[in-house]
């Protein structure tokens with residue numbers, strides 16, 4: 575399945591692992607890679623006063639800082655953050671490590687939204703463009719009030735022989751276990767350079783009235799990693815936030831305002847399905863909870879997108895989707911079936927290398943599979 579490319583992965587707990595692309599000989603570390611055993615008790619959300627939710631000090635200090643790739647090839651970065659006291663400005667000052675005196679200024683914009691009786695802070699999004707590949711950049715936000723400084727590395731230029739290390743996290747939430755997952759990922763010696771996030775971010779919808787304060791706490795919680803490395807977002811069922819009983823009938827409203835992705839760069843019309851190319855990988859993000867039947871925008875986009883994949887430039891073709899097409903657990907069993915029926919033959923035709931999914935909170939992987947009987951007996955779980 576992986577041809578001359580090699581594949582090695584290091585599993586962490588629940589849904590976090592580091593995934594490495596190396597273009598050397600075939601190595602595959604199967605078996606047990608972690609001593610972690612999940613406790614059986616239901617995970618408990620960290621209380622609002624937890625250290626990881628503390629807002630940064632200072633008037634109107636930027637919080638919930640997060641970045642994602644801002645174009646189709648990794649030469650741009652979207653920087654997002656929230657100010658709570660007043661709009662402030664959406665300026666980002668940035669410079670490369672090589673030329674600390676050549677500071678650039680980019681201007682973004684801010685949005686706000688209401689959800690039932692919750693009013694968001696001022697959510698800023700600013701895209702830094704024409705960055706150099708494989709370079710460390712520092713950036714500052716909060717000019718005029720409280721300035722905070724962060725940094726990131728741009729990915730290397732798209733090239734078939736360029737190695738890259740992805741982290742893989744899904745269904746993170748904000749429980750004590752979520753905190754352990756993030757700490758585990760960050761302590762992995764095989765440092766991830768970007769996170770592939772397979773949906774289900776904050777689980778704010780588990781709280782009364784989908785308490786959107788829990789979107790804010792989540793943003794503050796993951797900032798310690800997400801302000802420094804891009805997370806590639808896919809949406810899960812916990813991003814739907816469809817609540818007609820609260821008068822909220824616009825699906826994905828909090829996600830759409832808070833998490834911007836470069837969907838237009840890949841010809842998509844919605845931020846829920848899109849693609850990015852990073853190093854030697856072409857990554858396609860699909861949306862389990864947006865329409866994907868024949869004639870829908872997602873269907874037509876994917877049909878066209880798969881034809882654009884150039885394996886001579888990006889030998890790896892990776893798909894992220896929330897709901898798995900194969901699942902031997904009773905929980906969420908067959909929820910991914912209709913999408914499998916819609917798209918699996920294309921994945922075979924275009925030789926997708928690996929599909930990462932979340933949703934089921936149990937680690938499971940299989941050899942390449944297609945059109946498997948529903949018993950999954952023949953699926954070769956490994």
Ligand SMILES: *[C@@H]1O[C@H](CO)[C@@H](O)[C@H](O)[C@H]1NC(C)=O
Nearest residue numbers: 690691692693782783785787
């Ligand atoms: C929203 O409504 C709930 C339930 O009535 C209440 O507990 C909460 O304090 C309200 N929040 C705001 C921000 O008004």
Ligand SMILES: *[C@@H]1O[C@H](CO)[C@@H](O)[C@H](O)[C@H]1NC(C)=O
Nearest residue numbers: 620624625626750753754757
């Ligand atoms: C979360 O994890 C970090 C890093 O390990 C730790 O410093 C912090 O105290 C933890 N917080 C909670 C509430 O578990």
